Amino acid sequence: MMNFFKLQGPAARVAPRPDPRDIGGPRQPMLIARNLRKHFPITGGLLGRAVASVKAVDDVSFTVQKGETLGVVGESGCGKSTLARLLMHLVPPDSGEMIFDGQEVGARYGLRLRDLRRNMQMVFQDSASSLNPRMPIEESVAYGPRVHGMGRAEARAHAISLLEQVGLPARLFAGRYPHELSGGQKQRVNIARALALDPRMLILDEAVSALDKSVEAQVLNLLRRLKSEFNLTYIFISHDLHVVQYISDRVMVMYLGEVVEIGPVERIYANASHPYTQALLASQLHADPRNRVTDPPITGDPPNPVNPPTGCRFHTRCPFAEAMCSSTAPRLHPLAGEEGHIVACHMADPSSGHARAGRAGLDRLGMARPLAAKAASEPPCKEGLRA
Secondary structure, three states: OOEEEEOOOOHHHHHHOOOOOOOOOOOOOOOEEEEEEEEEEEEEEOOEEEEEEEEEEEEEEEEEEOOOOEEEOOOOOHHHHHHHHHHHOOOOOOOEEEOOEEEEEEOOOOOOOHHHHHHHHEEEEOOOOOOOOOHHHHHHHHHHHOOOOOOOOHHHHHHHHHHHHHOOOOHOOOOOHHHHOHHHHHHHHHHHHHHOOOOOOEEEOOOOOOHHHHHHHHHHHHHHHHHHOOOOOOEOOOOOHHHHHHHHOOEEEEEEEEEEEEEEHHHHHHHHOOHHHHHHHHHHOOOOOOOOOOOOOOOOOOOOOOOOOOOOOOOOOOOOOHHHHHHHOOOOOEOOOOOEEEEEOOHHHHOOOOOOHHHHHHHHHOOOOOHHHEEEEEEEOOEEEEE
């Protein structure tokens, strides 16, 4: 039987349960990324030499605490999906380091890639193309454990159990092929497959963006339940700011391959401090026709990542840009009085010399404050259906 429900605001963060696999202790971040960089070369000429490069991810650093959900947002092309692939080492980084639960990834006496991928799995955006069309879903879920040494019968029983836990009764779905499933069912299979190795962290790259709102709500509730049951940590990448607000504990905002702001979700949505974050929040659409967005809070396309602007990369679209913004790149700077809230903007640094330096918050920026306040006060997700 189907019944209507309404998703409530983000649940209070609960400390993760003790995990026997824990190495660094509860205060050790699950993941530390330092100065990750990936430039894709562009070749040309008769000899096919590199003539330029796409600066997809440039000097990105952040941490993810155990048991939290870090939401990652930004325009298309800002480097979110490339960052996810760098974390999984599906694409090798040009430079930078990763530390997973106190162990450096790829170091001589650190964590091997095989062990990293056992502990960290990824759910991709395209649920159809990420499944093998020639394999029944039971075999798709069981394949990973078998590769890692589990026996065939045990892997099959494990796959059936996981299908049940993600809401796909094995007696109905285990023998089906991907083309026989709906989009939401395929994504549930991908979630089950990601859980098959009993990971500690999931990277969810636009995992609900292709789903109808009713199905999206079901999958979001499923993800929250699984996080509690499996003691998981999430990196949640999405364009949907309402969904990010609902599921995240902290939010990281990216622009043109760089991090521009990181902070607790309630502070980002109520008092965002980077002009780009302000523009993203002001761009949210609302169901109330009295609060329609008539004037775009941000105009123009992002600059070419092959030749990004010097200094602050947002200065070509920022209404508060000054001469220093085009010559000096800002560093992530903590906001006074807001623990854990850091911003890469000259206006956030009182010693930067910017005319607006030291004037914090929305009053300092003055960008569409009513729209952002409205977005922060509304429920983050609309009504949906749940079986």
